[in-house]
Amino acid sequence: MPNLVSHLRIGVLTYPIYVFLYNSIFAFLKKSVSLSGFDLALGYLAYILGSDLPDLDSANAPLRNLTKVFLYGFSIFVFYEFLLEKFRSLNVLSNLPDAMLSSAALGLSLAIGAGLVNMFLSLPLFYHRGFVHSITFGAIYGFLVYLFLQPLVKNVIFIGVSAFFGVFVHLLSDYAKKPWKAFKLW
Numbered sequence: 001m002p003n004l005v006s007h008l009r010i011g012v013l014t015y016p017i018y019v020f021l022y023n024s025i026f027a028f029l030k031k032s033v034s035l036s037g038f039d040l041a042l043g044y045l046a047y048i049l050g051s052d053l054p055d056l057d058s059a060n061a062p063l064r065n066l067t068k069v070f071l072y073g074f075s076i077f078v079f080y081e082f083l084l085e086k087f088r089s090l091n092v093l094s095n096l097p098d099a100m101l102s103s104a105a106l107g108l109s110l111a112i113g114a115g116l117v118n119m120f121l122s123l124p125l126f127y128h129r130g131f132v133h134s135i136t137f138g139a140i141y142g143f144l145v146y147l148f149l150q151p152l153v154k155n156v157i158f159i160g161v162s163a164f165f166g167v168f169v170h171l172l173s174d175y176a177k178k179p180w181k182a183f184k185l186w
């Protein structure tokens with residue numbers, strides 16, 4: 001079973017090949033796609049995180065912890081602005097400096113993220129090489145990345161597809177001896 005470093009290395013090495021295939025398929029379909037440096041960099045991050053993400057269910061603690069702290073970033077994105085607005089609207093807190101309120105909202109977002117991620121990981125679904133090692137999980141991850149970035153990025157489909165293929169490359173390298181298992185649905 002490849003470890004974190006090998007998964008990341010495989011991710012770095014296969015990303016240009018994946019981009020080549022992505023561009024080739026669009027060229028074959030006679031659709032033009034122009035990916036900017038920003039699209040490629042963002043796609044790279046989604047792909048690299050995906051190429052490590054399935055090992056969230058690993059018994060290997062450093063690897064699991066690294067992946068978990070990356071995920072807390074999503075929680076900041078989802079909860080921070082909502083919490084900050086709530087804090088500003090509360091009479092008891094309205095006299096406090098804004099720097100304090102934003103730190104409190106940031107801290108609480110991270111705490112909620114940590115709580116949610118750890119709660120999900122304690123579900124029986126996350127036994128090693130279970131659901132997280134499946135293409136359905138890859139598709140859910142890709143779709144979430146798409147939803148989060150849709151308002152912000154023009155070539156958002158590329159970023160979502162990159163996220164999915166990051167997970168898929170992870171599955172292929174885990175199941176190198178039985179490649180058909182990389183296609184398992186759960």
Ligand SMILES: [Zn+2]
Pocket residue numbers: 054055133170174
């Ligand atoms: Zn794995």
